[in-house]
Amino acid sequence: MVLIFDRGTGKLYHARLMTAQAINVPVINSLDFARKAQEFRDIIPLLRFSRLGEYLADTDGALEITLIGKTDMSGKPAFHLVVQGVLKLVCQRCLDSFEYPLDVAADYVIVTSENAIPSPDSDEYDDEVDYLVAETQMPVIDLVEDEILLALPLAPKHAENECGGTGRVELEKPSPFAVLKGFKAGKSQND
């Protein structure tokens, strides 16, 4: 069951649900969600994130999501998103999996159109936030997944002291020469 808490009215209500690919993750009207100061909290299984899968060593587990609608200090509709949990990534040094703690917090300002996004050199532009164009049917999971993908390390690796790899994974495949040497050695032992 997915509930949205309306902090303005103090009411809880059932969110509209998407079917199929994102069961149990609501679709929101982004301007309404911000203006009514609504709040969404849930624990979403990793399997629900279709684009994230290719980066994961294991899709077991879940992430805790909090999306808060609010009005920012200058009166603009805004979101605050927090995503927390643990991902199992593949170490690029040793190719073993390791646990990567994810703790992402992001702020957004909702604008009514692309044209309303302030240009990066204007005074109005705030580089601490992302600008989102308002949608009447915004799947929360898409916003969450974008933010997770941005937070992933480019080359995930164990901490130096926890890694069993040499940093030369791609060179560890035996060369034809080494295989031949092994073959000869084995042969001479058998002789």
Ligand SMILES: [Zn+2]
């Ligand atoms: Zn490693």
